[in-house]
Amino acid sequence: MKLQVALSHAKNPDICGGYWIEPTDSPKRKLVDVKSIEEASSVCREYLESNGLGGGNWTGGKVYQVSGSKKTQIARISYNGRAWDNNDNEITF
Numbered sequence: 001m002k003l004q005v006a007l008s009h010a011k012n013p014d015i016c017g018g019y020w021i022e023p024t025d026s027p028k029r030k031l032v033d034v035k036s037i038e039e040a041s042s043v044c045r046e047y048l049e050s051n052g053l054g055g056g057n058w059t060g061g062k063v064y065q066v067s068g069s070k071k072t073q074i075a076r077i078s079y080n081g082r083a084w085d086n087n088d089n090e091i092t093f
Contacts (some may be wrong), residue, residue: 001065002033002039002065002067003033003034003036003037003063003064003065003066003074003079004026004031004032004033004034004063004064004066004071005031005032005034005040005044005060005062005063005064005077006029006031006047006059006060006061006062006063006064007025007030007031007032007043007044007047007060008027008028008029008030008059008060008078009017009027009051009053009057009058009059009060009075010027010057010059011024011055011057012056012057013056014056015054015056016089017059019052019053019057020052020054021051021052023051023052023053023057024050024051025047025050025051029059029060031064032060034063036093037063037077037083037093038083038093039066040075040077040079040083041077041080041082041083041093042058042081044060044061044077044081045081054079054080055080058061058078058079060077061076061077061078061079062075062076063075063076063077063083073086075091076081081085
């Protein structure tokens with residue numbers, strides 16, 4: 001099963017200028033291949049930390065199962081690294 005996680009961010013209207021520090025990564029959404037939801041969580045946390053992003057900046061975290069050209073969202077990763085299924089039930093790992 002191939003998985004991908006979306007990484008993206010946006011300006012936070014609660015912060016003057018939108019960011020605590022200027023992020024190094026573009027806010028444009030990018031998809032990263034991962035092997036598990038646990039790895040997706042780690043990738044998201046690394047992205048957030050390396051870009052100095054707060055909860056109000058986080059717009060990524062959707063986890064997709066990929067089959068050919070079809071992508072189906074199966075989970076999401078919240079700012080704190082927790083994983084949730086499509087019914088908002090926490091996924092533990």
